[in-house]
Amino acid sequence: MTSDRAPPEAVTRVVQYFPLDRRSLLKGTAAAGLAGVASLSGRPASAATSLNYLGWEGYDSFLAAGDFGKTDGLGLQKTFISSADEIVAKLRLGSSQIDICTPYFIHDGFLAGQGLLEPIDLAKIPNFSKINATILRYCEPNMKVDGHWYAVPMTYGSICMLYNADLAAAPTSWKDMLKPEYKGKCAITADYVGNLFAWARVAGVEQPNRMTKAELAKTTELLIDLKRNHLRTIASSYGDLVQLLTSKEVVVCQGWEPVSTWVGSAANIKIAYPEEKSMGFIEGYAIGKGAPHAVEAHRFINNALSEQGQLAGANANSMPVVTDEAMKAANAANKAMYDYDRIEDYLSKKTMIVPMYPLEAKGDLAVWDDYQEAWEKVIKS
């Protein structure tokens, strides 16, 4: 007696199951085709509606909370990015292929201006009214263009400092990474926007996104010194940073609040906000211009702002929430990390919400490409 699970003894056995002559193959293909057509016709029309999501891994966790869309046959086809600029490049290649994306918040106005984003229909997102008023006030200059919202905020955060409290004193300035005791034990991530912000502030620049070319050059020199003489490495991702902190290769670094919890008990990682401030951001969902599933995308975004959606993101990735009801319902650890009672302080004193860089040359101000070139200069040095 042979078991059904027994593997084929030899290739010949397999050949006996599927004779590989042309006629059999054609018959098989035709049968498979018919079966496919039959199965498709028997399903509801919406059964295979898949929305293309393009964004950071983790930012998707708000959208489909509570198995949203499953009963309607809606799903997300996710493509994760490794750099915020990837979204700009992919929207340019075909905005209609992206149903939901998470552009970097300072890019929203620029992308809307280039006709790459759909205006958000707030009537289709009733949960928009639940967003905290302070959050809305701070993100409006970037997300609202000519009276239309082009992105819907779902979380926020900052490129702050992280340190191992068992091996390093709490840093109070970005300059603490230059201390001799941290030589070869500190790291930054490849987030050039956050790096240029931090070291521009160290250089005494008031508005890092409105630097003159001379200020940008000074900032670049500071970053080159940091890279050459102090850094252990430049982490390519937050996953990489988690590993560096876990293995204690790094004791002080530039990072992002949730990373402190992702390290878990492997190391005692704490958050620090330097006196020069951290670059703050309010992240949102946007819809690609001409996206075929814009209606469904609005539904997903509305779900992300429901209490369930917000808490799903907060619990899965230790990210902050943006609606008042979710702020009240968040767990104690999340509340302790983000102190929702002092959001105004967070967005104005600990961090700084910045506008988009100038896109066109105007006087001595550096334009976006200059910022990117400056970062490349740091890498090349």
Place this chain on the structure above:
Amino acid sequence: MRDARLRAIAAVMPSLLVWIGFFLAPLVYLFIVSFWRVRQYRLVTDATLDNYIAAGSEYQHAILFTVVLAGFVGLLTTVLAFALAYLIRFHAGRFGNALLLTVLTTLFGGYLVKIYAWKGLLGSDGIVNRALLETGLISQPITWLLYSPIAVVITLVSFLLPYAVLPINAALRGIADAPIEAARDLGARPVRILIDVILPQCERGVLTAFALAFFISAGDYVTPQLVGGPETFMIGNFIQSQYVNRMNAPIGSALAVVTMLATLAAVALVSFLYRRALRACST
């Protein structure tokens, strides 16, 4: 006659289409785009040499560093692969196939898995440092094992070794035993047999192995990003940055074309030197 010619053309057409679609057309497109430019973050068709001037002036260090590092990886990988293939062909007897299978099995692990495995091994708190500390050979962890060019070389050699073993193994298997035994009977030492009999006959396998290891290393950007540290950025990192971050496909294409030409020149040079060296050493 005409039917026969049409039939012959039809027979090669699928291969020709694959060659055009997957190899020729992308290369031609890459070459054309390298003369365009970006204005206001949009691609503009042009015929400028500015991108090549930038590649030659601003990125020459990155290109040179990449060629040197990839060349070192290629040489080291080829030498180790030759030693392994030699063992399999001439000394492992009936265990040869098992050894080869073991080498090839490591291919299944995947690229990123290997990189992260090496990170675990080479880190300050990694297995290598811990072993050295426990045996008393060092008193402080060696920090340059990871996040350095050495880490990139170790990781790439480990990843590329199975690929390099295959062509050398195939070439060594093509060498008959008779000339080797004849040389031995005539009193030739093992080194002389290697230089005069074996190496000339497996020239193509050795050079293929080198070219494979060299080209893959020269185009890599993930390994330097993950284990290279702040000082090890290869040209692939800048090409990726131009395409993804700066949305400047023309400079990215020009960099890719220059890198391709530089690597082709390097492989041609190594092939020439290999043949010259063999000729100079042969009796």
